[in-house]
Amino acid sequence: MIKHHPDDNLLIEFSAGTLAFAQSIAVSSHLHFCRHCQQRVDRLTQVGGTLMQEADAVPVSDDLLSQVMDKLDATAEVAPQAARPVGKMPRVIDKLIANYGKAKWEFLTPSLDMARLRTGQKEFEVALHRIKAGGSVAKHDHRGTEITLVLDGSFSDENGIYNEGDFLVREAGEVHRPLASRDAPCICLSVVAAPVRMTGPLTRLLNPFLSFRPQ
Ligand SMILES: [Zn+2]
Structure with missing residues:
Protein backbone atom coordinates (compact mmCIF):
# COMPACT_ATOMS: atom_id res chain seq x y z
CA MET A 1 0.00 0.00 0.00
CA ALA A 76 -11.08 11.64 -8.71
CA GLU A 77 -12.19 8.05 -8.57
CA VAL A 78 -9.56 5.91 -7.01
CA ALA A 79 -9.30 2.72 -9.02
CA PRO A 80 -7.83 -0.39 -7.46
CA GLN A 81 -4.10 -0.76 -7.97
CA ALA A 82 -3.38 -2.26 -11.36
CA ALA A 83 -1.91 -5.73 -11.34
CA ARG A 84 1.79 -5.60 -12.06
CA PRO A 85 4.28 -8.33 -12.78
CA VAL A 86 6.40 -8.82 -9.67
CA GLY A 87 9.90 -7.38 -9.87
CA LYS A 88 9.26 -5.35 -13.00
CA MET A 89 10.98 -1.98 -13.00
CA PRO A 90 9.24 1.15 -14.25
CA ARG A 91 9.82 1.57 -17.98
CA VAL A 92 11.82 4.77 -17.55
CA ILE A 93 14.32 2.93 -15.31
CA ASP A 94 14.59 0.00 -17.72
CA LYS A 95 15.23 2.48 -20.48
CA LEU A 96 17.93 4.40 -18.58
CA ILE A 97 19.68 1.14 -17.77
CA ALA A 98 19.34 -0.12 -21.35
CA ASN A 99 20.62 3.12 -22.85
CA TYR A 100 23.88 2.97 -20.96
CA GLY A 101 24.42 -0.74 -20.63
CA LYS A 102 23.59 -2.83 -17.60
CA ALA A 103 23.46 -0.96 -14.30
CA LYS A 104 26.91 -1.34 -12.78
CA TRP A 105 26.73 -1.82 -9.06
CA GLU A 106 29.51 -0.13 -7.11
CA PHE A 107 30.37 -1.39 -3.65
CA LEU A 108 29.99 1.37 -1.06
CA THR A 109 29.73 -0.40 2.29
CA PRO A 110 29.10 -4.04 3.25
CA SER A 111 25.38 -3.30 3.24
CA LEU A 112 25.07 -0.74 0.46
CA ASP A 113 25.67 -0.78 -3.32
CA MET A 114 24.99 1.99 -5.77
CA ALA A 115 24.53 2.14 -9.54
CA ARG A 116 24.60 5.55 -11.19
CA LEU A 117 22.14 6.28 -13.97
CA ARG A 118 23.27 8.75 -16.59
CA THR A 119 20.62 11.32 -17.40
CA GLY A 120 22.62 14.21 -18.81
CA GLN A 121 21.40 16.43 -15.95
CA LYS A 122 24.29 18.33 -14.41
CA GLU A 123 22.46 19.57 -11.30
CA PHE A 124 21.26 16.15 -10.20
CA GLU A 125 22.71 12.80 -9.36
CA VAL A 126 20.39 9.94 -10.23
CA ALA A 127 21.25 6.52 -8.87
CA LEU A 128 19.89 3.20 -7.73
CA HIS A 129 20.75 2.20 -4.19
CA ARG A 130 20.58 -1.38 -2.98
CA ILE A 131 20.54 -1.96 0.77
CA LYS A 132 21.11 -5.58 1.78
CA ALA A 133 18.44 -7.34 3.84
CA GLY A 134 18.75 -6.02 7.38
CA GLY A 135 21.45 -3.57 6.29
CA SER A 136 21.61 0.09 7.14
CA VAL A 137 22.89 3.30 5.57
CA ALA A 138 25.11 5.58 7.64
CA LYS A 139 23.29 8.47 9.24
CA HIS A 140 23.42 11.45 6.91
CA ASP A 141 21.82 14.81 6.32
CA HIS A 142 21.09 16.67 3.13
CA ARG A 143 22.47 19.86 1.71
CA GLY A 144 19.97 19.71 -1.11
CA THR A 145 16.64 18.10 -1.83
CA GLU A 146 16.66 14.35 -2.25
CA ILE A 147 13.81 12.37 -3.76
CA THR A 148 13.74 8.67 -2.93
CA LEU A 149 11.44 6.17 -4.57
CA VAL A 150 11.21 2.59 -3.33
CA LEU A 151 11.42 0.29 -6.37
CA ASP A 152 11.64 -3.06 -4.64
CA GLY A 153 11.43 -4.24 -1.03
CA SER A 154 11.07 -1.82 1.85
CA PHE A 155 13.08 0.26 4.28
CA SER A 156 12.44 2.22 7.42
CA ASP A 157 13.91 5.20 9.20
CA GLU A 158 13.16 7.22 12.33
CA ASN A 159 9.89 8.42 10.78
CA GLY A 160 8.32 5.24 9.47
CA ILE A 161 8.39 2.35 7.05
CA TYR A 162 8.36 2.77 3.28
CA ASN A 163 7.20 0.23 0.71
CA GLU A 164 7.29 -0.22 -3.05
CA GLY A 165 6.12 2.91 -4.83
CA ASP A 166 6.49 5.24 -1.83
CA PHE A 167 7.82 8.66 -2.88
CA LEU A 168 9.82 10.61 -0.29
CA VAL A 169 11.28 14.08 -0.35
CA ARG A 170 14.02 15.02 2.11
CA GLU A 171 14.84 18.67 2.35
CA ALA A 172 18.22 20.19 3.18
CA GLY A 173 19.09 19.74 6.84
CA GLU A 174 16.96 16.63 7.44
CA VAL A 175 18.92 13.83 9.05
CA HIS A 176 17.96 10.18 8.70
CA ARG A 177 19.31 6.65 8.83
CA PRO A 178 17.61 4.22 6.42
CA LEU A 179 17.41 0.55 7.37
CA ALA A 180 16.32 -2.26 5.02
CA SER A 181 13.78 -4.79 6.23
CA ARG A 182 15.30 -7.99 7.64
CA ASP A 183 13.91 -10.43 5.11
CA ALA A 184 14.70 -8.82 1.75
CA PRO A 185 17.03 -6.29 0.13
CA CYS A 186 15.65 -2.88 -0.77
CA ILE A 187 16.25 -1.12 -4.09
CA CYS A 188 15.58 2.61 -4.24
CA LEU A 189 15.88 5.25 -6.88
CA SER A 190 17.40 8.46 -5.57
CA VAL A 191 17.52 11.86 -7.21
CA VAL A 192 19.81 14.23 -5.34
CA ALA A 193 19.92 17.92 -6.13
CA ALA A 194 23.13 18.55 -4.21
CA PRO A 195 25.60 16.48 -2.19
CA VAL A 196 24.72 15.28 1.29
CA ARG A 197 27.19 14.95 4.11
CA MET A 198 27.58 12.59 7.02
CA THR A 199 26.90 13.93 10.48
CA GLY A 200 29.58 12.00 12.41
CA PRO A 201 33.33 12.31 11.73
CA LEU A 202 33.88 8.53 11.37
CA THR A 203 30.97 7.90 9.09
CA ARG A 204 32.31 10.49 6.67
CA LEU A 205 34.38 7.67 5.18
CA LEU A 206 31.24 5.70 4.51
CA ASN A 207 29.31 8.49 2.92
CA PRO A 208 27.99 7.05 -0.33
CA PHE A 209 27.17 10.51 -1.59
CA LEU A 210 30.49 12.25 -1.01
CA SER A 211 31.70 11.17 -4.41
CA PHE A 212 29.07 13.34 -6.07
CA ARG A 213 29.80 13.23 -9.75
CA PRO A 214 27.37 15.14 -11.93
CA GLN A 215 26.84 13.39 -15.24
ZN1 LIG B 1 0.76 8.43 -5.81
Whole structure:
Protein backbone atom coordinates (compact mmCIF):
# COMPACT_ATOMS: atom_id res chain seq x y z
CA MET A 1 0.00 0.00 0.00
CA ILE A 2 1.52 3.30 -1.10
CA LYS A 3 1.38 5.98 1.60
CA HIS A 4 3.72 8.64 0.27
CA HIS A 5 2.96 10.51 -2.95
CA PRO A 6 4.47 13.46 -4.84
CA ASP A 7 2.75 16.69 -3.77
CA ASP A 8 0.47 18.67 -6.08
CA ASN A 9 3.19 21.12 -7.08
CA LEU A 10 5.35 18.28 -8.36
CA LEU A 11 2.43 16.68 -10.21
CA ILE A 12 1.49 20.01 -11.80
CA GLU A 13 5.06 20.68 -12.91
CA PHE A 14 5.35 17.12 -14.14
CA SER A 15 2.21 17.29 -16.26
CA ALA A 16 3.16 20.74 -17.57
CA GLY A 17 6.56 19.37 -18.59
CA THR A 18 8.43 21.98 -16.53
CA LEU A 19 9.88 19.62 -13.92
CA ALA A 20 13.60 18.86 -14.26
CA PHE A 21 14.10 15.63 -16.19
CA ALA A 22 15.95 13.97 -13.30
CA GLN A 23 13.03 14.60 -10.94
CA SER A 24 10.54 13.58 -13.62
CA ILE A 25 12.16 10.15 -13.62
CA ALA A 26 11.19 9.73 -9.97
CA VAL A 27 7.63 11.01 -10.53
CA SER A 28 7.18 8.84 -13.59
CA SER A 29 8.46 5.81 -11.67
CA HIS A 30 5.97 6.57 -8.90
CA LEU A 31 3.15 6.67 -11.48
CA HIS A 32 4.17 3.15 -12.51
CA PHE A 33 3.12 1.99 -9.02
CA CYS A 34 0.35 4.48 -8.22
CA ARG A 35 -2.92 4.49 -10.14
CA HIS A 36 -4.21 7.36 -7.99
CA CYS A 37 -1.47 9.80 -9.05
CA GLN A 38 -1.67 8.50 -12.61
CA GLN A 39 -5.28 9.64 -12.77
CA ARG A 40 -4.43 13.01 -11.23
CA VAL A 41 -1.77 13.58 -13.85
CA ASP A 42 -4.16 12.52 -16.64
CA ARG A 43 -6.70 15.06 -15.41
CA LEU A 44 -4.09 17.78 -14.95
CA THR A 45 -2.92 17.22 -18.49
CA GLN A 46 -6.49 17.53 -19.76
CA VAL A 47 -7.14 20.65 -17.69
CA GLY A 48 -3.83 22.14 -18.82
CA GLY A 49 -4.67 21.45 -22.47
CA THR A 50 -8.09 23.07 -22.12
CA LEU A 51 -6.68 26.16 -20.39
CA MET A 52 -4.12 26.53 -23.15
CA GLN A 53 -6.84 26.41 -25.79
CA GLU A 54 -9.18 28.79 -24.03
CA ALA A 55 -6.82 31.53 -23.00
CA ASP A 56 -3.67 33.07 -24.33
CA ALA A 57 -1.03 32.98 -21.64
CA VAL A 58 -3.24 34.11 -18.76
CA PRO A 59 -1.19 33.87 -15.58
CA VAL A 60 -2.58 31.17 -13.32
CA SER A 61 -3.24 32.51 -9.83
CA ASP A 62 -2.88 30.42 -6.68
CA ASP A 63 -6.63 30.71 -6.25
CA LEU A 64 -7.35 29.23 -9.63
CA LEU A 65 -4.83 26.53 -8.98
CA SER A 66 -6.45 25.47 -5.73
CA GLN A 67 -9.88 25.53 -7.40
CA VAL A 68 -8.58 23.22 -10.08
CA MET A 69 -7.05 20.92 -7.51
CA ASP A 70 -10.33 20.88 -5.52
CA LYS A 71 -12.17 19.92 -8.68
CA LEU A 72 -9.71 17.15 -9.30
CA ASP A 73 -10.21 15.88 -5.75
CA ALA A 74 -13.97 15.96 -6.18
CA THR A 75 -13.95 13.98 -9.41
CA ALA A 76 -11.08 11.64 -8.71
CA GLU A 77 -12.19 8.05 -8.57
CA VAL A 78 -9.56 5.91 -7.01
CA ALA A 79 -9.30 2.72 -9.02
CA PRO A 80 -7.83 -0.39 -7.46
CA GLN A 81 -4.10 -0.76 -7.97
CA ALA A 82 -3.38 -2.26 -11.36
CA ALA A 83 -1.91 -5.73 -11.34
CA ARG A 84 1.79 -5.60 -12.06
CA PRO A 85 4.28 -8.33 -12.78
CA VAL A 86 6.40 -8.82 -9.67
CA GLY A 87 9.90 -7.38 -9.87
CA LYS A 88 9.26 -5.35 -13.00
CA MET A 89 10.98 -1.98 -13.00
CA PRO A 90 9.24 1.15 -14.25
CA ARG A 91 9.82 1.57 -17.98
CA VAL A 92 11.82 4.77 -17.55
CA ILE A 93 14.32 2.93 -15.31
CA ASP A 94 14.59 0.00 -17.72
CA LYS A 95 15.23 2.48 -20.48
CA LEU A 96 17.93 4.40 -18.58
CA ILE A 97 19.68 1.14 -17.77
CA ALA A 98 19.34 -0.12 -21.35
CA ASN A 99 20.62 3.12 -22.85
CA TYR A 100 23.88 2.97 -20.96
CA GLY A 101 24.42 -0.74 -20.63
CA LYS A 102 23.59 -2.83 -17.60
CA ALA A 103 23.46 -0.96 -14.30
CA LYS A 104 26.91 -1.34 -12.78
CA TRP A 105 26.73 -1.82 -9.06
CA GLU A 106 29.51 -0.13 -7.11
CA PHE A 107 30.37 -1.39 -3.65
CA LEU A 108 29.99 1.37 -1.06
CA THR A 109 29.73 -0.40 2.29
CA PRO A 110 29.10 -4.04 3.25
CA SER A 111 25.38 -3.30 3.24
CA LEU A 112 25.07 -0.74 0.46
CA ASP A 113 25.67 -0.78 -3.32
CA MET A 114 24.99 1.99 -5.77
CA ALA A 115 24.53 2.14 -9.54
CA ARG A 116 24.60 5.55 -11.19
CA LEU A 117 22.14 6.28 -13.97
CA ARG A 118 23.27 8.75 -16.59
CA THR A 119 20.62 11.32 -17.40
CA GLY A 120 22.62 14.21 -18.81
CA GLN A 121 21.40 16.43 -15.95
CA LYS A 122 24.29 18.33 -14.41
CA GLU A 123 22.46 19.57 -11.30
CA PHE A 124 21.26 16.15 -10.20
CA GLU A 125 22.71 12.80 -9.36
CA VAL A 126 20.39 9.94 -10.23
CA ALA A 127 21.25 6.52 -8.87
CA LEU A 128 19.89 3.20 -7.73
CA HIS A 129 20.75 2.20 -4.19
CA ARG A 130 20.58 -1.38 -2.98
CA ILE A 131 20.54 -1.96 0.77
CA LYS A 132 21.11 -5.58 1.78
CA ALA A 133 18.44 -7.34 3.84
CA GLY A 134 18.75 -6.02 7.38
CA GLY A 135 21.45 -3.57 6.29
CA SER A 136 21.61 0.09 7.14
CA VAL A 137 22.89 3.30 5.57
CA ALA A 138 25.11 5.58 7.64
CA LYS A 139 23.29 8.47 9.24
CA HIS A 140 23.42 11.45 6.91
CA ASP A 141 21.82 14.81 6.32
CA HIS A 142 21.09 16.67 3.13
CA ARG A 143 22.47 19.86 1.71
CA GLY A 144 19.97 19.71 -1.11
CA THR A 145 16.64 18.10 -1.83
CA GLU A 146 16.66 14.35 -2.25
CA ILE A 147 13.81 12.37 -3.76
CA THR A 148 13.74 8.67 -2.93
CA LEU A 149 11.44 6.17 -4.57
CA VAL A 150 11.21 2.59 -3.33
CA LEU A 151 11.42 0.29 -6.37
CA ASP A 152 11.64 -3.06 -4.64
CA GLY A 153 11.43 -4.24 -1.03
CA SER A 154 11.07 -1.82 1.85
CA PHE A 155 13.08 0.26 4.28
CA SER A 156 12.44 2.22 7.42
CA ASP A 157 13.91 5.20 9.20
CA GLU A 158 13.16 7.22 12.33
CA ASN A 159 9.89 8.42 10.78
CA GLY A 160 8.32 5.24 9.47
CA ILE A 161 8.39 2.35 7.05
CA TYR A 162 8.36 2.77 3.28
CA ASN A 163 7.20 0.23 0.71
CA GLU A 164 7.29 -0.22 -3.05
CA GLY A 165 6.12 2.91 -4.83
CA ASP A 166 6.49 5.24 -1.83
CA PHE A 167 7.82 8.66 -2.88
CA LEU A 168 9.82 10.61 -0.29
CA VAL A 169 11.28 14.08 -0.35
CA ARG A 170 14.02 15.02 2.11
CA GLU A 171 14.84 18.67 2.35
CA ALA A 172 18.22 20.19 3.18
CA GLY A 173 19.09 19.74 6.84
CA GLU A 174 16.96 16.63 7.44
CA VAL A 175 18.92 13.83 9.05
CA HIS A 176 17.96 10.18 8.70
CA ARG A 177 19.31 6.65 8.83
CA PRO A 178 17.61 4.22 6.42
CA LEU A 179 17.41 0.55 7.37
CA ALA A 180 16.32 -2.26 5.02
CA SER A 181 13.78 -4.79 6.23
CA ARG A 182 15.30 -7.99 7.64
CA ASP A 183 13.91 -10.43 5.11
CA ALA A 184 14.70 -8.82 1.75
CA PRO A 185 17.03 -6.29 0.13
CA CYS A 186 15.65 -2.88 -0.77
CA ILE A 187 16.25 -1.12 -4.09
CA CYS A 188 15.58 2.61 -4.24
CA LEU A 189 15.88 5.25 -6.88
CA SER A 190 17.40 8.46 -5.57
CA VAL A 191 17.52 11.86 -7.21
CA VAL A 192 19.81 14.23 -5.34
CA ALA A 193 19.92 17.92 -6.13
CA ALA A 194 23.13 18.55 -4.21
CA PRO A 195 25.60 16.48 -2.19
CA VAL A 196 24.72 15.28 1.29
CA ARG A 197 27.19 14.95 4.11
CA MET A 198 27.58 12.59 7.02
CA THR A 199 26.90 13.93 10.48
CA GLY A 200 29.58 12.00 12.41
CA PRO A 201 33.33 12.31 11.73
CA LEU A 202 33.88 8.53 11.37
CA THR A 203 30.97 7.90 9.09
CA ARG A 204 32.31 10.49 6.67
CA LEU A 205 34.38 7.67 5.18
CA LEU A 206 31.24 5.70 4.51
CA ASN A 207 29.31 8.49 2.92
CA PRO A 208 27.99 7.05 -0.33
CA PHE A 209 27.17 10.51 -1.59
CA LEU A 210 30.49 12.25 -1.01
CA SER A 211 31.70 11.17 -4.41
CA PHE A 212 29.07 13.34 -6.07
CA ARG A 213 29.80 13.23 -9.75
CA PRO A 214 27.37 15.14 -11.93
CA GLN A 215 26.84 13.39 -15.24
ZN1 LIG B 1 0.76 8.43 -5.81
